[in-house]
Amino acid sequence: MNSDARTFYDRQYSDSTYAAVTNPQDHPFYFELCRILDKYGLRDKKCLEIGSGRGCFQQLVADYTGVDCSEQAGRYLKKPFFACDARELPFADSSFEAVWTHATVEHVPEPERVLREIRRVLKPDGILIFRPAWHCPSYAAGGYPVRPFSDFNWRGKLVKVYAHLHRTAPCRALALLRLRFILLGRHLLGGRNLPYRYTRLRPNYEQYWMPDSDAVASLDQWETVLWFHRQGDECLEPPNWLARFFQYRGAVVLRIKNPGENHPDR
Numbered sequence: 001m002n003s004d005a006r007t008f009y010d011r012q013y014s015d016s017t018y019a020a021v022t023n024p025q026d027h028p029f030y031f032e033l034c035r036i037l038d039k040y041g042l043r044d045k046k047c048l049e050i051g052s053g054r055g056c057f058q059q060l061v062a063d064y065t066g067v068d069c070s071e072q073a074g075r076y077l078k079k080p081f082f083a084c085d086a087r088e089l090p091f092a093d094s095s096f097e098a099v100w101t102h103a104t105v106e107h108v109p110e111p112e113r114v115l116r117e118i119r120r121v122l123k124p125d126g127i128l129i130f131r132p133a134w135h136c137p138s139y140a141a142g143g144y145p146v147r148p149f150s151d152f153n154w155r156g157k158l159v160k161v162y163a164h165l166h167r168t169a170p171c172r173a174l175a176l177l178r179l180r181f182i183l184l185g186r187h188l189l190g191g192r193n194l195p196y197r198y199t200r201l202r203p204n205y206e207q208y209w210m211p212d213s214d215a216v217a218s219l220d221q222w223e224t225v226l227w228f229h230r231q232g233d234e235c236l237e238p239p240n241w242l243a244r245f246f247q248y249r250g251a252v253v254l255r256i257k258n259p260g261e262n263h264p265d266r
Helices: 003-014 030-039 071-076 111-121 138-142 154-166 169-193 221-230 241-246
Strands: 046-050 063-068 081-083 096-102 122-131 234-237 252-256
Touching: 003 071, 030 096, 030 122, 046 111, 063 071, 071 081, 096 111, 111 122, 111 221, 138 154, 154 169, 169 221, 169 241, 221 234, 221 241, 221 252
Parallel strands: 046 063, 046 096, 063 081, 096 122
Antiparallel strands: 122 252, 234 252
């Protein structure tokens, strides 16, 4: 992660407003995460959180380790914490029985490297709970949905109108279906050697207008499932291919079958 990004996140975590939830039950991911932890018996397992932030979830499991790109975030954790780049985790192979990450990987360049690192540090049959902010829009960097029309010239006003339309349910559904069919065809024709597909975004590290103004990648659930399928892993949630194809929110839960089999040439 470059110096601009590190400076941005250190500045944000020095403030009291960025990712400021400290009570786990107030966090939007809390109940989903607890359900998954309980369903797969992970409360007493050795767990890693990538993108720990202020450590909101550090008490949910007995054996917790958190990592974040910002050293400032570590001030809020009472359990083991490492400031690092998620693309180069400072742990040996097969170190953890479970990994979860929420609203983080969309902020890391080269997300496929993060996925490979997660697979590397998980033990065989380890569980990954993967929940980035899916489908981050490029217009978030400019804050178009939350800024008034008076902030923009005529081009900016058009982008704001587009952002409003894009956020409506019919437009989102059509865009999602189009993307999913493209990804399915790519998967069927491309074989096992396909790289993880995502859309690069230009982050705004000057002004934090809204959530995901600082995102660098737009990720898709279906593509995530397909990528792990190509590695030989098992998707536990969503439970079937139809549900996976139409999912547009929530976590993807995977069982990593052969964590040591990362192939950089793919």
